[in-house]
Amino acid sequence: YIPMAKGFVYLAVVLDWFSRRVLAWRPMVYIGQISYGIYVLHNFVEDLAPPALATLGLDWPRSSLPSFVLLTALTVALAALSWTLIENPINSLKQRWSPPGSAADSPAAAPPASSR
Numbered sequence: 001y002i003p004m005a006k007g008f009v010y011l012a013v014v015l016d017w018f019s020r021r022v023l024a025w026r027p028m029v030y031i032g033q034i035s036y037g038i039y040v041l042h043n044f045v046e047d048l049a050p051p052a053l054a055t056l057g058l059d060w061p062r063s064s065l066p067s068f069v070l071l072t073a074l075t076v077a078l079a080a081l082s083w084t085l086i087e088n089p090i091n092s093l094k095q096r097w098s099p100p101g102s103a104a105d106s107p108a109a110a111p112p113a114s115s116r
Contacts, residue, residue: 031076033083034076034079034080034082034083035079036087037078037079037080037082037083037087038075038076038079040079040082041075041078041079041082042071042075045071045074045075045078046071049070049071049074
């Protein structure tokens with residue numbers, strides 16, 4: 001069992017290193033910022049995109065891969081707009097109107113520093 005335990009520890013270390021590298025990548029950090037918008041909007045995009053395209057006289061892709069790619073692109077674009085125009089400005093109000101010493105003033109509430 002010792003060699004198996006060593007292999008498991010090695011695998012855990014490698015996976016931890018790899019996942020930290022992947023999750024620290026700037027596009028992944030941005031996806032993490034807009035992930036709530038992706039979660040909230042994905043069903044609306046899936047339900048409303050085909051009729052909206054039909055109204056514009058465009059055909060909806062019948063294959064599942066092009067449909068997935070189009071829905072994902074639309075969802076990410078709308079989530080990015082939502083983050084930029086709605087969520088981020090509202091989040092910045094926390095520091096303006098929170099009482100001194102509240103959770104909004106703590107270092108844990110601050111966004112992570114860029115790791116360059």
